[in-house]
Amino acid sequence: MMPRFWPLFRKEFIQMRRDRLTLMIMTGLPVLQLLLFGYAIQTDVRHLPTVVLDQSRTPESREIVAAFENTGNFRIVAWVDDRPALDRRIARGDAQAGIVVPHQFPRDLARGRTATVQIIVDASDPLSSQSALAAAAGVAQARNLEILSAAAHRAVPLDARVRPRYNPGLRSPNYIVPGLVGVLLTLTMVLITAMAIVRERERGTLEQLIVTPVTKTELMLGKIAPYIGVGLVQMTTVLFAGRFIFDVPLTGSLTLLYAIALLFIVASLAFGLFISTLVRTQQQAMQVAFFFVLPNILLSGFMFPRQAMPELFQWIGALLPLTHFLKVLRGILLRGVGLDALWREVLILTGFAVVLIGLAVQRFQKTLD
Amino acid sequence: MTAPAIVTRALTRRFGAVTAVRDLSLEVPPGEIFGLLGPNGSGKTTTIRMLCGLLEPSAGSASVAGVDVAQAPERVKSHIGYMSQRFGLYEDLTVAENLDFYAGVYGLRGEARAARIAEVTGFIGLAAERTLQLAGQLSGGWKQRLALACALIHRPDVLFLDEPTAGVDPAARRNFWRAIQDLARAGTTVVVTTHYMDEAAQCARVALMSSGHLIALGSPAEVARQVGGETLEDAYIILQERDER
Numbered sequence: 154m155m156p157r158f159w160p161l162f163r164k165e166f167i168q169m170r171r172d173r174l175t176l177m178i179m180t181g182l183p184v185l186q187l188l189l190f191g192y193a194i195q196t197d198v199r200h201l202p203t204v205v206l207d208q209s210r211t212p213e214s215r216e217i218v219a220a221f222e223n224t225g226n227f228r229i230v231a232w233v234d235d236r237p238a239l240d241r242r243i244a245r246g247d248a249q250a251g252i253v254v255p256h257q258f259p260r261d262l263a264r265g266r267t268a269t270v271q272i273i274v275d276a277s278d279p280l281s282s283q284s285a286l287a288a289a290a291g292v293a294q295a296r297n298l299e300i301l302s303a304a305a306h307r308a309v310p311l312d313a314r315v316r317p318r319y320n321p322g323l324r325s326p327n328y329i330v331p332g333l334v335g336v337l338l339t340l341t342m343v344l345i346t347a348m349a350i351v352r353e354r355e356r357g358t359l360e361q362l363i364v365t366p367v368t369k370t371e372l373m374l375g376k377i378a379p380y381i382g383v384g385l386v387q388m389t390t391v392l393f394a395g396r397f398i399f400d401v402p403l404t405g406s407l408t409l410l411y412a413i414a415l416l417f418i419v420a421s422l423a424f425g426l427f428i429s430t431l432v433r434t435q436q437q438a439m440q441v442a443f444f445f446v447l448p449n450i451l452l453s454g455f456m457f458p459r460q461a462m463p464e465l466f467q468w469i470g471a472l473l474p475l476t477h478f479l480k481v482l483r484g485i486l487l488r489g490v491g492l493d494a495l496w497r498e499v500l501i502l503t504g505f506a507v508v509l510i511g512l513a514v515q516r517f518q519k520t521l522d
Numbered sequence: 523m524t525a526p527a528i529v530t531r532a533l534t535r536r537f538g539a540v541t542a543v544r545d546l547s548l549e550v551p552p553g554e555i556f557g558l559l560g561p562n563g564s565g566k567t568t569t570i571r572m573l574c575g576l577l578e579p580s581a582g583s584a585s586v587a588g589v590d591v592a593q594a595p596e597r598v599k600s601h602i603g604y605m606s607q608r609f610g611l612y613e614d615l616t617v618a619e620n621l622d623f624y625a626g627v628y629g630l631r632g633e634a635r636a637a638r639i640a641e642v643t644g645f646i647g648l649a650a651e652r653t654l655q656l657a658g659q660l661s662g663g664w665k666q667r668l669a670l671a672c673a674l675i676h677r678p679d680v681l682f683l684d685e686p687t688a689g690v691d692p693a694a695r696r697n698f699w700r701a702i703q704d705l706a707r708a709g710t711t712v713v714v715t716t717h718y719m720d721e722a723a724q725c726a727r728v729a730l731m732s733s734g735h736l737i738a739l740g741s742p743a744e745v746a747r748q749v750g751g752e753t754l755e756d757a758y759i760i761l762q763e764r765d766e767r
Contacts, residue, residue, distance in 0.1 A: 160626025164615065171614045361610030361672075364574050365627045366599045520595070521576045 157367045161375025165349070169379065178345060183337050183387045184394065190333050191326050191399045198281040203227040204248040206239045213259040217270055220296065221252055226288035239273070249275040250285050265304075319487045327402065330395035331482040332455040334388050335475050338414070339421055340446045342384050346425030347438040349376055355435060363519045373517060377422045384418040385411065392486075404489035410481070413495070416502045417478045423509035430516035449475045474505045525588060527552040527680050527711035528573065532582035535568050542568040544734040545582065550713065550727075552679070555706045557725035557742075558715040559754075561762045564731040566715040567607065570682045573713070574604050587679045600628070603673035603681045607688065609665050613658025617648065617668055620657050621675065628676035642671040646701060663694025670701065681705065683714040687721065699724055719755045728754070732761050 169175050203221075207214050221227050230248055233239050239251045251273035261268035272289045276282040298309050320327045353359040362372070388411075395401040425442070432438045450456065452470035459467055459476070470476045477498045484490045484498075492499065528550040535543045543565040550556045558566040571577040573586050575595030584591045587601035611620045621643065625635045643653065646667040652660075657668060666686055673681060683702075687695045699721060706712050714725065722728055723742050730738040730745050738748040738757070749757035 156629055156631075157627050160623050163626075164612070164619070164623045167619060168612065168614055356613070357606060357608040357610050358612055360576065360606045360608075361604070361669075362627070364576060364599060364602070364604040364606075365624070366596065366629070367627050368596070520578060521571060 155368070155371050155374070157365075157371045158375055158378075161367070161371060162378055165375060165379040169383075175345065175348075178341055179383050179387065180390075182341060183390050186333060186337055187330070187391055187394050187398070190329050191395065198284040199225055200228040201226055201250050201281060201285050202230045202248045203250040203252060204231045204233055204239055204242045205229055206233050206236060206251065206253045208256045209254055209258045211259040213262055214254040217254060217258075217292075217296070218252060220292050221289070224288045224292060226284055227252070243273060243275055246275075249278075249281060262300075324400075326395065326399035327487060328483070329456075330391065330399055330401040331486045332453075332479050333395075334391045334414075335417070335453070335478045335482055336446075336450060336455050337387060337391060338384055338418060338478075339449050339475050340442070341387060342380060342418055342421035343425040343428065343445060344439065344442040345380050345383070346376060346422045347428040347432070347442055348435050349380075350426065350429035351432060351435050351438045354433070360521065363521075369514075369517060369519050372519070373426060373513065376426065377419070380422055381415070381418055384421075385414070388414055401486070403486055405485035406491060407485075409492060409495075410485045413478070413481050413485075413499055413502065416499070416506050417474060417481075420474050420502060420506040420509050423506065423513045426513040427509060427516055430513070430518075449473055452476070454479050474502060477501045477505075524552055526550060527554070528556075528584070528586050528713065530569075530573075530582065530584040533569070533572060533579055533584050534581040535565075535572055535577060536580045541734050543572070546731075546736055547582075548729055548736065548739060550711060552711050553706055553709045554727065555702060555712045555714065555725045557722045557728035558713065558731060559722055559728050559745075559758065560731035560737075561758075561765055563733070564765075565734040566731055567684055568734075569731075570604075570684050570713065570715065574602055574682055575599055600676065601679045603676070603678035605666075605669045605673050605681075605683045605686050607684045609669060611657050611665075611669055611672060614656065616654055616656055617660070618653040620668065620672060621653070624672040625675050630676065638675060638677075642674050645674070645704075646671045647697070661694075663690045663697075666690055666694065666698060667701075670698070674705070678710065680711045680713065683712065685715050685717065687716065687718065695721070719753070719758065722754050730757065730761065732765055737761060 169179075205218055207218065218229070222229055227250060231242060233242065236253070239253065242248045243251055251271075253271040253273065255269060255271070258268050258270065270293070272285070274282040274285045302309050317323055350359070353362065392403065396403055424445075428438060428441050428445075432441055448469065452459075452462070452466055453473050453475040454470065455475070459470055462470065481495050481498050481502075484495055526549040528548070530549075531547050533543060533546040534541065546565075546569060558569060560566055568577065572579050573584055573591060575591050575598050578595070579592050586598050589598040589601060591598050612623070615623065618639075621639045622635070625639055630638055643650075648664075648667065648671070652664070657665065660668060670683075670686070673683075687698055690698065695718070702712055702714070703724070714721070716722055725742065727740060728742055728745050729736055730749065738745040740748065742754045746752065746754045746757045749760055751757040751760050
């Protein structure tokens with residue numbers, strides 16, 4: 154069975170070891186991306202720089218400002234004396250939120266009228282303004298209940314208790330790092346195989362190779378197999394670095410995760426092989442690979458929730474293997490679910506692998522034209 | 523009478539509207555050094571690539587070592603050795619790794635592999651300490667010899683050499699041709715393309731091609747006469763001028 158596979162496999166490994174670019178893509182890229190995404194991407198916006206205009210200067214007003222600050226969403230950077238000063242600070246970008254406590258605030262409170270506190274938010278960045286809005290509403294509601302229940306001499310009538318399961322700290326890395334495994338595999342697996350074949354064509358070594366009795370299957374397997382190992386090593390690196398640097402949990406069965414990852418890796422490698430049949434130069438291969446990776450990052454649910462997308466884009470996202478692999482990654486790593494919850498994704502990924510291998514086999518030719 | 527090593531009948535290859543090789547018919551007996559001559563673009567490389575199963579013929583037929591290359595391009599490959607115009611080995615592998623790789627790809631195993639590698643390195647005169655060098659660091663002459671060694675590793679019946687000595691110094695060329703002569707004496711059929719007339723003169727027979735056509739076929743002297751020159755070089759220049767008009 155395929156006697157010429159092992160020489161190809163060995164050769165590919167030796168070349169991999171000697172090629173700086175490939176080594177960089179394989180080892181540097183995962184670590185760099187992990188640190189970048191893990192540290193930089195924080196979707197839970199905290200410590201919004203805030204400027205305060207306290208027109209009443211009373212214990213009550215200071216109390217309400219402190220309540221806002223205690224949520225952790227607002228960081229007081231300045232106290233100002235009039236409204237134009239507050240607006241100027243927000244417009245200049247020194248602060249992204251403003252709290253205005255009016256003169257009549259303590260009087261209204263004391264007389265049982267609705268007391269108003271104004272929160273001004275720079276909403277040009279929707280993500281940060283949303284968390285400010287939510288925090289502000291939360292503070293007001295908590296104060297309302299406190300005051301009402303004290304006045305009525307009874308307990309709060311209704312309390313909705315939200316329990317954030319699976320990621321109780323609502324930490325971004327728990328969401329981002331598992332996804333990063335999938336994004337990295339997509340990028341490197343597709344890119345490395347596409348380049349590995351095209352490089353041989355560019356350097357003129359493919360001509361010498363296909364004049365030997367090596368079969369098409371041996372040639373394709375010889376190009377794919379070494380990189381399966383690379384993919385698994387990359388995945389392990391990100392998972393363990395995520396575990397030890399960012400405290401990302403590894404809840405479920407790692408065996409199951411690796412088994413499904415294998416499907417995903419093979420599908421990605423087959424797609425890379427397919428790309429290599431469409432392009433002539435390494436540069437083109439790189440362009441096509443990056444062109445493919447962009448929708449993967451945007452539409453797969455890696456950073457932006459798919460539920461928020463228009464239906465058309467949800468459908469496009471469903472055509473990407475990564476979308477389904479992300480469900481597997483988060484399902485196993487965060488929620489600890491098993492095959493009973495993920496069989497649909499496994500079927501879909503198997504389908505992708507079969508179709509993509511089929512495409513690659515059909516396009517890949519052992520001739521020069 | 524032994525069967526010819528190569529037979530082509532009206533072999534034709536078109537690339538779109540361009541016909542690179544037209545109605546080429548020739549026979550090469552085993553053990554002959556056969557030269558393919560002609561200006562650039564005359565169809566030499568396309569002919570060799572078809573005979574190696576790298577390009578599918580558009581029409582006509584060809585058989586190499588008794589195997590029909592259009593019907594069974596893969597079966598012909600274990601019978602032939604091929605050196606492309608451009609250095610086709612892996613420059614990022616060492617000499618030894620290249621030899622080992624090609625021996626493996628041609629199905630040689632264990633002791634047979636080691637013995638054959640020792641044999642071909644001896645044949646091309648490669649010293650053992652050089653085998654640890656990266657192929658990319660070799661001089662042009664050594665690259666050619668290494669490529670020849672890899673093309674010979676499975677003892678092919680027919681050897682195709684596409685401008686094997688382009689860019690190689692005269693001493694290395696002479697060494698290379700000595701090796702070719704040895705191979706032919708041992709029964710290997712050699713098909714070679716070249717632009718050097720002193721090399722063409724060492725072929726038993728040559729085919730002169732121009733714009734995809736076979737213009738003349740025979741011993742170097744016969745071919746020169748057929749085209750109307752005193753030497754092969756005259757013939758070549760006459761042809762080239764005719765092409766350019």
